[in-house]
Amino acid sequence: MTATDDTAGSGEDRLIARHFAPLATHPGALGLADDVAVMTPPAGCDLVLETDAIVAGMHFFADDPPAGIARKALRINLSDLAAKGARPLGFLLTLALPRRAAEPPVDDAWLAAFAGALGEDAQAYGCPLYGGDTVASPGPVMISVTVIGAVPTGTLVRRGGARPGDRVVVTGTIGDAALGLVLRLERAAAGDFGLSEDERAHLLSRYREPRPRTALAEAVRLHATAAMDVSDGLAGDLAKLCRVSGVTARVDIARVPLSGAAHRLLDAAPEHLAAVLSGGDDYEILCTVPPDRLAPFLAAASAAGVAAAEIGEILAGQGAPALVGPDGHPVALDRASFSHF
Amino acid sequence: MTATDDTAGSGEDRLIARHFAPLATHPGALGLADDVAVMTPPAGCDLVLETDAIVAGMHFFADDPPAGIARKALRINLSDLAAKGARPLGFLLTLALPRRAAEPPVDDAWLAAFAGALGEDAQAYGCPLYGGDTVASPGPVMISVTVIGAVPTGTLVRRGGARPGDRVVVTGTIGDAALGLVLRLERAAAGDFGLSEDERAHLLSRYREPRPRTALAEAVRLHATAAMDVSDGLAGDLAKLCRVSGVTARVDIARVPLSGAAHRLLDAAPEHLAAVLSGGDDYEILCTVPPDRLAPFLAAASAAGVAAAEIGEILAGQGAPALVGPDGHPVALDRASFSHF
Structure with missing residues (x-):
């Protein structure tokens, strides 16, 4: 996901510059103006990695409010981190958008509401946007989020530690x-x-x-x-x-x-x-x-x-x-x- | 992406256990048997983050060989890391699979060829699978990969450093x-x-x-x-x-x-x-x-x-x-x- 401030860029560049670059407030996101993002891992920590995706028609309704879809996409991943005892460091976003006219339309207003809510959540949960990819698809809206979290080294709470009496x-x-x-x-x-x-x-x-x-x-x-x-x-x-x-x-x-x-x-x-x-x-x-x-x-x-x-x-x-x-x-x-x- | 060895699990669990758990050779993947993965960041390094997705009908043909699709999905991300001077540490995979019968069928043979090639590339490029998510979709096959790489702290090669005479x-x-x-x-x-x-x-x-x-x-x-x-x-x-x-x-x-x-x-x-x-x-x-x-x-x-x-x-x-x-x-x-x- 890269943004340019040049209207000669592609449609994808413009879409990112308009809607997602304002979310890239963390310096590691490089303003979404580079090919990758850079994250300095906190000392003495393990990274905790999680990816969860949601698809219109499967995990949400296509006519759900876009702000709610954005919140769900990020929060289901934040939920995994919280349940494993980890604090969030940041996330990456893959957004597949319908190539053809969709009902409701996935237009500028939809994207503005989606990105706005995503930015609010990123701030509220201390989990900034680092980067991502936006692709056109012949299929429905799909959102995949990868969150990176941290726990003090060796302290991840696993699924397998339950003991009789707990x-x-x-x-x-x-x-x-x-x-x-x-x-x-x-x-x-x-x-x-x-x-x-x-x-x-x-x-x-x-x-x-x-x-x-x-x-x-x-x-x-x-x-x-x-x-x-x-x-x-x-x-x-x-x-x-x-x-x-x-x-x-x-x-x-x-x-x-x-x-x-x-x-x-x-x-x-x-x-x-x-x-x-x-x-x-x-x-x-x-x-x-x-x-x-x-x-x-x-x-x-x-x-x-x-x-x-x-x-x-x-x-x-x-x-x-x-x-x-x-x-x-x-x-x-x-x-x-x-x-x- | 979590796997169980229990046939009483869901279809997704079985799919992951059969095709993707064998790729989870890195201990940090926790055998795909937990909710998240854990990665110990190398000392003295910045993490380099990148996400790139490909969609059938847009970035590849639905009837392309599944092994080639897998290679493309991972390699376009590895290419970004290489171009930025970073070495790969591992990747996460989101795989959206057609919910209904597709042509060609995305069946067990397709998944075996896809996962087999992905595992070979993960080994060849030293970039192990850490985790991911598999979702059913009313749309086409879509694959989103997030790679995590590393560079010595402060040495990421940016887009913006070109100077006259270079x-x-x-x-x-x-x-x-x-x-x-x-x-x-x-x-x-x-x-x-x-x-x-x-x-x-x-x-x-x-x-x-x-x-x-x-x-x-x-x-x-x-x-x-x-x-x-x-x-x-x-x-x-x-x-x-x-x-x-x-x-x-x-x-x-x-x-x-x-x-x-x-x-x-x-x-x-x-x-x-x-x-x-x-x-x-x-x-x-x-x-x-x-x-x-x-x-x-x-x-x-x-x-x-x-x-x-x-x-x-x-x-x-x-x-x-x-x-x-x-x-x-x-x-x-x-x-x-x-x-x-």
Whole structure:
């Protein structure tokens, strides 16, 4: 991604100069006027690398507001860093834009809203744009973001460190995004499922715009034995964590933290409990914390203003974690995790 | 991009486990079994960051051999690192795959050939896979690669360092890839343009498979005042370098190094000279070298087995570089550079 201030440049050059060069406030981005970017790695740190992509028609709706699409593209990556205890250093962006007329049009106004929101998030999360590539495509809008983060050398929190006796902890509330998608797909209005306008807006916004738990990264790094973000559904992601750690787990469904809106929707339509437990896009932190670290972890979460709840325990053994209902019996889910394939 | 060895995983998990986990030989990739990768930055170095994407139907043909597509996706990024004097440390991959049946099918055989060639190149260029993301898309195959490289702190060769009197140097031969694309688009057979089968194959292979000049990265770093790779056409890329450096240049067209095949084709069809000078996809190094550094630069290139040729001189002033023909008059090009927009 390179920009020129010369209108004789290509369309790509002009697009970058107009919309993305203003985001390149970090000196390492070289003003997007060179072929590469340069980053001085912080001393005593490991780099933490992550790439996540989203595609119109798969991960968002083509007519979603471009500002929200930009936020989602960056924040799903920031969520991964936070869940691994890392702080962000910067990101690179690949943006594929429809070559032909699209509906809605991906025009100057769309790009201005997209880049504006991306710049605001880059500033808010301390994760500056370093560079990228803009390509025309015969296909839909696609955004791939690579974030680079840092942890003190040797302190990355892995998936595989969970041990029997560790407590299973999640941040925030679970299932809001999956229920937001239900509302979106069913074109549910306020009043449907007994939801107020605010509750409906809450669920939809949780689907559209993840809130990475960056403020909790240090607490994860200091206290968790294993961690990941919940992006493909709580049940499936916990199963993955357990598999890599060589353990299993028991989760009390009644302790899984739900928003008021999710409670209201489930009261009206309890069949959506499966979406809550196995739907995607939560972007909360799922981690395992030894019993003697639980109090300091929860205190750190509270100090950071992020809710955190103990929902179960790691157990010796193999196999999918048991999700135990209020009656003491495990609940079976048709699928534990979301997959686009 | 995470892999599991469990067939109960999602389709994406299985795809990654089968095709990409075998490439994750570097310990920092964590076997593609975690959410992120970890890289220990080399001491005393700046990181050099670059992202380049290619899309079927735009940057390659959907029915190109998958091994060649993989090589192109990685090598265009390695070419950027080499041209900036950087050595590769590793890369991340975003792969968007058609959700529906495609022609040719993007099936297991396609993925095996793609991943196999990618793994060979990763090994050959010392640039291991650290991670990535695989997404389904309603659109065509798209591949975005982010490479991370390194230079000793403060030694990145920028675009903006060219000074009047510096010699303009290019590696290898120019125009082969653009002429290969001409052959591909015109479905030219051996014999057309008077080309032998070998000459035709040479031009086509130069279009399909860039050869990054990694062996010359150190010489660029030690001797060049400005450098970039020729990806959008020699004339346009030199114009960009001059603009950022605040200078102009004169290039003798007769000194621009051409392959035997390019000479033969131009003899038969001189109208394709414009494609040679302004076509894309050369992936050679374009750099400026002070007169007193030219001999050691050329000696280093020779020692590395890479051809390098002085083709002109940086001049004080502004404006597009003059491309001077054998008659001493500047040649005008309809467009100096290739753009997809």
